[in-house]
């Protein structure tokens with residue numbers, strides 16, 4: 001149960017911004033790419049759940065997101081918990097596959113205090129969505145309920161797509177469909193090698209070019225609809241098991257825009273950059289921002305740099321990895337790189353990956 005719990009920025013806030021609670025592991029679908037491998041019966045008991053909610057309420061986080069499994073399979077408990085949280089001024093959101101919604105359920109959720117629902121929709125048509133979701137009626141049901149939410153306008157919602165190798169070809173069509181139906185926003189998750197997605201990674205995983213394509217589509221439509229990078233982060237923290245999705249970059253030539261030049265100071269922390277450090281434009285890392293990179297073998301402050309990715313800094317206790325870029329592919333050993341990046345990596349449990 002506690003696997004689904006995420007604490008953000010605990011260093012600076014009196015309480016976590018958000019808790020994600022997997023209220024059940026049961027699910028009415030068996031998606032090919034389910035990060036949580038949902039479907040088993042290993043659930044938290046009612047007593048444990050209410051105790052957890054009471055304890056979390058005391059902390060006064062900004063939001064609690066109920067996820068699963070399919071949280072609406074535990075609708076009674078969900079609504080009871082939401083009422084308790086509302087009384088304690090804690091915002092509640094939901095991540096659902098949208099199959100079990102109808103007008104009555106939407107009203108029940110809204111009245112109890114649910115403020116936002118993220119609904120999984122993995123494509124613009126029944127062929128791709130039903131294939132990924134393993135159910136012949138999934139698209140029809142979920143899309144119907146999205147339209148219902150849009151018409152009722154009593155709970156904020158966002159259709160959320162998990163982009164993978166199967167549906168990336170439909171991604172632009174998906175965005176256009178959402179715009180045409182006047183949805184205010186969409187959520188995007190990038191497929192990660194976790195749960196059932198790990199078992200099916202050969203057919204699902206994206207590569208470097210795919211990420212560039214997603215970035216291109218996001219930039220193309222970002223003024224027409226709000227596009228939000230969604231919550232793969234909590235899964236990543238708890239399930240990444242030593243994998244790095246940055247492997248695709250190894251030995252590739254990249255251009256780095258340097259926004260933290262050599263000898264500059266971090267804008268917020270007491271860190272001085274002992275290397276040029278920047279980002280690779282038109283990329284997306286695990287936190288939804290551009291991919292960051294250290295530049296080694298250069299001894300002047302730079303504005304931009306072209307080189308080869310010689311290593312990945314894999315952060316085991318953070319949500320994103322970093323790249324190491326140099327003009328000298330075979331000059332530096334792991335130990336040398338580790339020493340060079342220590343000025344910043346000393347704050348993380350990180351390892352160096354080289355080819």
Ligand code: SF4
Nearest residue numbers: 027031034038069097
């Ligand atoms: S991805 Fe969501 S809907 Fe699909 S099996 Fe997992 S929990 Fe259920």
